[in-house]
Amino acid sequence: MVTKELKVLNESGIHARPAASIVQTCGKFQSRITFTKDDIPANAKSIMNIMLLAAEYGATIRVEIEGPDEADAMEAVEKLFQEHFRQG
């Protein structure tokens, strides 16, 4: 299992469109991917789970990934956070 803490860097937080980017990216991997904020875990392949985290700008998300492609998945997730979830 790999674990990392990542910060939400886009101004408007993880609302519908960033959440869609996350689910689309995570859906490509076999591993189980969990985002945890304020002790609430969310399945990163469920857009509802992700949106309900209500993660605003600056929030810290603990990312846990477990499975055969966990290293690649973590790399992709980190990139997504850095790129502000590709919201431009």
Place this chain on the structure above:
Amino acid sequence: MNGSSSSRLIVRGIPVSPGIAIGPAYLMHPERREVPKRLIAPEQVEAEDVRLHRALDRAQKEIEGIKNRVSGDIGDHEARIFDSHILILRDQEILETVFRDIRENLYSAEYAFYRQMNLLAERFDAAAGGFLKDHMIDLRDVATRVIDILTLSESSQAVLELSDPIVVFARSLTPSELSQFNPKNTLGLCTEMGGKTSHMAILARSLEIPAVSGLSWRDIRIEPGQTLIVDGNTGVVILNPSLRDIKEYEMKWMAHFVEEEELSGLRDLDSVTRDGKHVALKANIELPVEVENVLHYGSDGVGLYRSEFLFLIRQEMPSEEEQYAAYRYLAESMAPYPVTIRTLDAGGDKLVPGLHITGEKNPYMGWRSIRVCLSNPGIFKTQLRAILRASVRGNVRLMFPMISNLQELRDARKILDETRSELRARGQIFDPDLEVGCMIEVPAAVVLAEELAREVDFFSIGTNDLTQFTLAVDRVNERIADLYEPHSPAVLRQIQTVVNVAREQGIPVGVCGEMAADPYMAILFIGMGMDELSMSPAKLLEMKRLTRAVSYEEARGCVRDVLRLTSASEIDRWLRRRFQEPLIKAGVLPKNPISNT
């Protein structure tokens, strides 16, 4: 209301998109979406599973179709929200629960889905800081679609094939709902919610679909397929019209049609008065796609591009590249004619998601417009960079809204200078001589006009705000609607002051706002020496006909007399007495001016 559903009924709403529509009603939301709890027999579970799977497939297909249409009509960015809708539809966590409810609790597919969506809506509502409030509509959009597929397919609604021409009747319309109708077959729209600046209204206007909003559903009982007349010019809606009503409105519709044909002969003529004074007639637009209308009607440019609509129709700030693409498209499409881009004018009734969070007690005098930009230099600079970059693609002018003192103007110009340096450092080109103007819409700016004029290249007078601030009348408060008098001498004398100052200081001045398209006011403005009038594209040809019919010298002679009058009603009477006959003769006013209030 005890009227039977087949009797004739006239109701009044707010006209939000002009034109006349006559056709059968299509009801979007016949009643509140309450899905009753229905249990199935254990042996039906498998069939219910299949039914839900099919509904989900069909919903996905519909959403994909809308997504493609929106990305073609409006832009990829707007279309991306539909990716979220598809993911909501396919969310495994939700579907597992729904299918379990069908299997274990023997709920019908629609009830199981409805129940789950309601639970989610409650959690959305409770999410910290109202963070997900704006997304309730997305959840509703998905839920309604699936439930509709599961429940409405066998109802009376199916009588109306969507390929037939219809008048859509809805409580409210989300952009996705509106875009699922074929504009060619959508004759008109009636809604309960949504004012002139709602997304529904903006889309209706850009698609040229007549629309009326603000109708109360409690007063209206209508069955699918019943005939409706929608008059988007006056806000009148007639349910079950008599044959006479239909004839009358068909005549109105025809008259408008004939007039359009006649007016289009004017398109390529110059906008000059009888005695040769040029008055630029320009368009006010909200969406880049409206450029097509502007070109269709012919104009001297875009006098006001309300850039905030780029910000209002989405959940997050548009990036520099997206803004640049929109501004560049405008500049290139209109070249060589000028396009005046007004910087973000958010606040008041135009709240930008992600920027405005809490409601203000007095929003029109609150944190809005240039004030928002000056306290968010990041957002402001992003927009200014995009405008500057687009300036080399055509003839672009930049305009700051709601300036109320010199310092604001200087601060805005300082940020503009910083932005120029940043672009230079990035090696990006822009027009170094970009004209920078400001709006005069606060009485303080009228008083300080001389000082402001020395620091800008042009003025544009915003009559709506100037009227509301001068008269201290909230223009959306219906109880004082009769006090909102744009023709008040207090407003008109200020406008004359601004024109005089602009003359002395040698800068051009124009009017953008509803008043510019009022025939009597337009005569007055021409007489005052206004250089340009900017209005909605549909009014351009009518106003060109007017401009060509009046004499500048004659209008100038009237201004002094009019400004001496002491009330709006005296001014109206005076202007009507003097100009009604000539305007009817010139074909600017209808021969039988009953509808001209």
